[in-house]
Amino acid sequence: MGVRRENGHRVVVLGAGYAGTAAAVQLAARVGRRDGVQVTVVDAQERFTERMRLHMTATGQRLAELSVPDLLRGTGARFVRGWVTAVDADARTVRIDDDRVLHYDTLVYGLGGVADTSAVPGAEDHAYTLNSAQDAESLARRLARLGSGTVVVAGSGLTGVESAGEIAERHPELDVVLLGRTEPGAAMSPRAGAYLRAALDRLGVQVRAGAEMVKVLPDAVELAGGESVAADVVLWTSGTRVSPLASAAGLAVDERGRVVTDAALRSVSHPQVFAVGDAASIRQGYGLMHGTCQSGMPTGVHAALSIERVLRGKQPKPFRFGYYHTPVSLGRSDAVVQFTRPDDSPRRICLTGRLAVRYKETVTASPWPSYGRMKKMPASGAFWPRGGRFTRVREAR
Template structure:
């Protein structure tokens, strides 16, 4: 009996967790799970601001993580997906190859988003991945005392980057340029604490200052303010990997794959999308923000849905909701903003050293869940239920229609 071929693209938080969860739920005799990733080690994306300031992160080799699980790691760059032929094109040191799949989990995630602002590609640094963080690390190390660093973007990544740099290099002149007010989405308590930490670290906040151009030694805002910058760090959001948009998958204008409540593509039922790559709606039908907090539950949902459909079990449908936003403000300060299910701030917030410890535990917990992908599931692997090939082909259009209806 031929094994059902499951290919998982991308081994960030979502892809690695989904692969491990599938390995736990399905029998090795029935499925062949291949995890495709360009790097041999897991990247803790939520710690890239730490890496950029010279801190050493714990190595997490995939070879050790998935040893004995049945998950086959394929170190290669994904160059294309043909959802009609059900193949993935990859390239490694030995050249190009095609991988065939029966079920595809697309978890290629996102990278930095220049927002089309002139000069960003030439002059700005990004910390959306390890290569960018290491380049920034090298550049910061060469800066002399008193030189200006500007972080552009007032979201979670920007706040963490600015405070981490200012704490690690108090000799630098660190500033943050935000399109809106500083932490304007936070509660009153959260905003007060944020301003307090910025003051203690000597960070200058340029509020309501949309950056319209980046040069080698400064940035310019919409009101023509010139902010000196020996180094510019660009943190204005994320853009999804472009491969999905080049396929016949139904995608949004930004390239996210449109999925139903079980993370299944509404146009191609053999494909599931998770994490930043998927257009997922939460409470109030609001799109989930690109984040680890959003991505991990989508990985659980997709893996459990795939396993249930293959084994004839009941497909789970667990709503994704938020509980808090965890922000590190250097190594000694933090901010935990409690939120509603649809991610709106409430009055309650945890601040200070205790919040920093809380945030660190969250980061360690996320890494642990990746490093131990097959633990914590008290279930026995179930046997895959086979469909005759003719019946499976006949079912595909009906499945696609059903998926579209469930999304509506």
């Protein structure tokens, strides 16, 4: 991959989520139309999905309509809309909608994760998810029609907590039950976890920790031991899964189907493939990274920098990342921010209440302005995480 083809070098980016979009915009800004490098972004949607805010969409709140083609305009990158149905890592081809084929010299694999509704019988058929803006909008319409009843949020992780709090605040006429194996906020410091649970209690969310869900029915969730929890609506946020395309393509994957990468985010089996975001199994000194926007965008940026270095005949640098914080919204007027060590373990310090709301709204605001700044930066620059935020820095050439 270290040499350019005489007829140009084709880079295909699969997935226009946080990581894929960061990779595409950063790379296009650095290479543009220079040297015959063509950057192509493939996604099933033209609309950019702010996954961190889908719990707001699910309660009828309107977010800005963000267009990936509009963002790419003027960068030299092109957008192809369609479903990726197959990847041939040996032939270096991508099949789209089963009737189009794209050839690549370098691939950025960023087809991220979705809620794992396959893990429990009935979840696929009877539960809502927040996999896309359309899914969230469908849930919002259902909640608006209910009038009264019970909403079960399955999964007590951060997505479940934010969703339960948002639904309870926006729909006080509904009973909201949060089911999960662990206590909400269990990975936080004692103070932050206690604040989070008190906020859920204030919002009227009924928390059922230690609940093992074994089946989803049209009107209930069955738990291990035979107990059932009545539900007019079930929102599934428990666990994630990734696309099987990487495994089917012959790429080396881990037990969850994520592409196993080397230190520079290249596939260990196919070094012309870079994996980013939730689709990548990335090992750091503290262990495997877990998928968040906080870590996803930096992987996309690093993949772009690495590709640009290889095109210049240089070796890519190792990827290094440490977590900084865990911001959690608790409705629109409350939040908790847990500051963390690089390995994501909690520090003692945290923010709560309105100060946490202001902090979260600042650091987890739409990435669109950052993407826009990437488009305009000089080729010698890069956006890199500093203190949880993206800052323009100069990379040694």
